Amino acid sequence: MPVDRHLPSGEARDLLALVRDIAHREVAPTAAAEEDAGRFPRELFRLLSESGLLGLPYPAEHGGGDQPYEVYLQVLEELAAARLTVGLGVSVHTLSCHALAAYGTKQQRAEHLPGMLGQGLLGAYCLSEPSSGSDAASLRTRAVRDDAGAGWVISGTKAWTTHGGIADFYTVMARTGGEGPRGITAFLVPGDAAGLSAAPPERKMGLKGSPTAQVHFDRVAVGDDRRIGEEGQGFAIALSSLDAGRLGIAACAIGLAQAALDEAVAYAAERRQFGRPVAGFQGIRFMLADMATQVAAGRALYLAAARLKDAGQPFSAEAAMAKLHCTDTAMRVTTDAVQVLGGYGYTADFPVERYMREAKVLQIVEGTNQIQRMVIARHLVGPETR
Template sequence: MPVTRLMPSSEGDDLIALTREICAKELRPRVDDAERAAAEGESFPTEVFRTLGQAGLLSLPHPEEHGGGGQPYEVYLQVVEEIASAWMSVAVGVSVHSLTAYPVTAFGTPEQQAALLPGMLSGDTLGAYALSEPLAGSDVGSMTTRATREGDGTAYAIKGRKAWISHAGHADYYTTFARTSDDGGRGISCFIVPAGSDAMTFGTPEKKMGLHCDTVREVIFEGVPVDEANRIGDEGQGMAIALSALDAGRLGIAAGATGLAQSALDVAAAYAQEREQFGRAIASNQGLAFLIADMEAAVSGARAAYLYAARLKDAGRPFSKEAAVAKLLATDAAMKVTTDAVQVLGGAGYTQDFPVERMFREAKVTQIFEGTNQIQRLVISRHVLR
């Protein structure tokens, strides 16, 4: 069910309309078959990302002068929500790709932006965000992947392992965080590492509960060379870059979780009006109608939270706390709404004949990645009690 948007421009309206058309023609007809196929063996929707890239939907919040869409974050996030309502794996991929370009947009020199962003934002390439490690998830400062200067000091060699990396093995570049000194979190730096090195290998794809078309696996750096020109920011600035990027990335996940919840609500509401028991539609039972109302309230609240944070970001105001609030509320809402959608459909909801079974499995991980919801509570409480 299309949701009425409050867009800041007619161009924003056009982008939402374009996104809905692509979702209807290219995403919804194939999502269930593609997710089932990917669960049985690796399958990555390369052609779908190519379609979104050609439509300009992979580069919306980045500057026009380097090939981006120049759109407010508020517009970009509503596009992510629309995509998530059709295919959550793809929406996560769109958010991840935008996250990979963010360090260059926000922290790169003009020379780096001119050299790197046109390719990143062309729609022909896809990025991966290599931050987490097997023993360094929420505790980013404990990472062990290391970048060591070589030769005349104008290049680095990166050695280490990154874990839980979306697009691993399919990405054209890896926005990578590696240690350049032993000074804890202050010893981390950010690099853009092109794909294709023989010294970069990959683990076996993770067998996940959901989001099967979001290929996730380890990236293994065995002395991967990277030029100094591809280091973003100063040595030791990587932690600040990563945390800043995650604020933006959390809003992408919040928008995606909202779209997933909206889609589950739509299925549940339609089913409740069609399914009859005791001679009438089950929607006429107040207990179930109130459950639908609570689902709507959760989705609307999630949407309001992420849009508020986006408007702060667009206005150049601090939004870290609000991003954490939005991520927390939206992902908890997605888990609640998809759970309730299964309940509304009863036994049918527990089968793969209806998409709410898939949506329920997809919702869980939104409470985990881009910072667990326990970490979001830590971020929020620190802001409030500061």
């Protein structure tokens, strides 16, 4: 089903045409086989970098694309529709660049951003830990001043790290002060730093081509020039990054849901039962109509939040709403797509079973949907009472 895109410029239309071409030629044809084999498409990410697609929402002076979030998110949707591992990977990379781009010094941005945005590097974001997922403010990874007082030594373990073990750089939140959110500081750690290692990737239900792993920091030394922002500012930086990142997850979810809807529509039009296409039965027609409505509503919601961000207005609540609605929509639509295909939908011969498995994780990453409800309620009625 063609998607009616509302793009702000001819440049944006050309960009999306390029993305669709790459998705059609380079991503979609091998998606099923690569996911089944658990292979991460590292060379494809180099191609995306060469095509200017790994730094779209960041300034051109540092190698970015100077594109508004409204455009960047539609690019993510297209990539995720072709293969979620790719769309999510671009979203996570963009998230991992946010701290430095928004809070780094002029010198830090000039030194590091060109490589991160346009020279083939791949990033990862390290916030969650084995004992602190949703309660990120209780993280235990610690950074202490080295003996000379000129740098830091980081020790601890991060969990659920997308691109863990293959990333070229890690944006790491570590405790430099007392307990709670005010004791956390952000650091940019090179992927080849001595003492940094990754556990074997997690064995996941879906997204098998996207490596998710624990990352261990065994007295990893970094200079103070790799501290991002002020000491104790790390948790605020993390929350700012997640607001933007949640919009990326929302767009990926709608891309996945659109792919499932397209597959269900095509199947319903071709599959014949009782002498006619199953698309002729009201039960199927109504199901497809509901799926299409949910996808369109999710797209409108994430784009509305993106326009607030582009206008410099607060968008935290709207980002949480978009993440909540779009990922719940992806779960419903992919489940319904399996139902439309019946027994065939439950087999690996059709992609909808993979879409359904992949949709589940989107309700969990970058803040579970229960956390999103807490964020939204906090904006409505204030902090929780104890």
